[in-house]
Amino acid sequence: MPESPVSPTMMDKNLSFSIPAKHCRGRAVRLGPLLDNILSAHNYPAQIKSLLVEAVCLTSLLGALLKEEDAQLTLQAQTENGVVSLLACDYKDGDVRGYVQFDTERFINQALDPSLMALFGKGYLAITFDHPEPRGRSQGIVPLEGSSLSDAVQNYFMQSEQIPTVIRVAMTTDGDRTIAGGLLVQHLPDGEDGKERLHVRMNHPEWEHVEVMSSSVQAEELIDATLPLEDLLWRLFSESDEVRVLSGKPLVKGCRCNEDHIRDVIARFPKQDKEDMVDEDGTISIDCAFCSKKFTISSASLNN
Incomplete structure (x- = not known):
């Protein structure tokens, strides 16, 4: 089967969207060259590469929630005596970067497809939002739990922020080329971003509908480089509701060291x-x- 063409205009971008009738907001990303650039700086084994790709995709989704210039999002997973001791990624104005610290000797003894618990053991996930003054910094810390980093971030929003959230991430590697896609959907029952969320209900009828639709997204759709993200969103949600889509910032590898x-x-x-x-x-x-x-x-x- 011939390789599907990849349009550069469909890669390394995020979209912001809202579903006004259901009081939901979301972000969608698809990454390609950005991942290859980040991975090229390190000689990671395949399993660690997959872990970092998922983390970069999640960081791109979370960073797209920021609205202010110069705001920064940092995702860190840290452990107590884990094979992976530290995973760190951050986002600022469309610049994304990340790395993993791990014990090479202990990693060799891991299974071919190690679980999150096998890699991290007892650990925690910290997500930090650095906003310009006067908002300043806010941080949430939760146990590193779930079958994947995506589960852990979804749990963070449920536990720390109390925002009903669905997160889906998929990735594929073809030779030296890596593609990842992600979807984040949240329910804000007051209908506006940034307000205090009162009387949040995980079983709210509006949210139940959107949660089902969001969870139906297929991994193949997230990583299909020939499927525009706009088309994916309309395929998921527009049959019953209006979907408002706004283009986000281009995403690039952006290490700020000099x-x-x-x-x-x-x-x-x-x-x-x-x-x-x-x-x-x-x-x-x-x-x-x-x-x-x-x-x-x-x-x-x-x-x-």
Whole structure:
């Protein structure tokens, strides 16, 4: 069977949508080159790659909920003595990045398709929204539970935010090309984003209908690079309700490390701490976990 053509205009984008009659909002994403760029910075085994792809897709969905310029979304999964010790992804103005820290020796002994519990053990999921002032930072932390990261994020909204939520993520790898798609749908019974959600009911009749429709999405639809996201949304919801769709920001790999930023971070440390960072050759070496770039800064060039 010939390979399906992939339109660049259908990849690395998100859509915002609402279903006014049901007081629901949602986000949909489909990722391609962005994932390849992020994965190319690391030599991860296949199972860790899949974990990071799911995390990047979820981060893109959650980041698309932000409305303000310069707002940032950070997703972190951290464990107590897990094979994976830390997974971190963030989103800012359409820039997405992520990495995984794991114990290579212990990972080798894992099953070919390790469960979330096998990789993380006892852990927690932290989702942080950094908004410009005056809103500032808000963070929710919940146990890392479920059969997948998507389940854990869905549980976060149920437990921490008390927002009825459906999240679906799918991915596929064909040679060096990776494609992932995701759908997030939420019920806000007051009918507007940003207001306090009073009397939230998980079994609200409006939500029950949308939950069934959202959950019917197929993995093949999410990762079909020839199916526009707009068509997918109308296929899911428009038979009975009006669907309002707005284009979101293009998504790109966006690690924010550079020499000026590194110098700024180092400058914040006390003088003694900076002296302790200096190697025998008089330089400070910094590795970026997100993009694997290495920076070497001469201590003599720093303002002590």
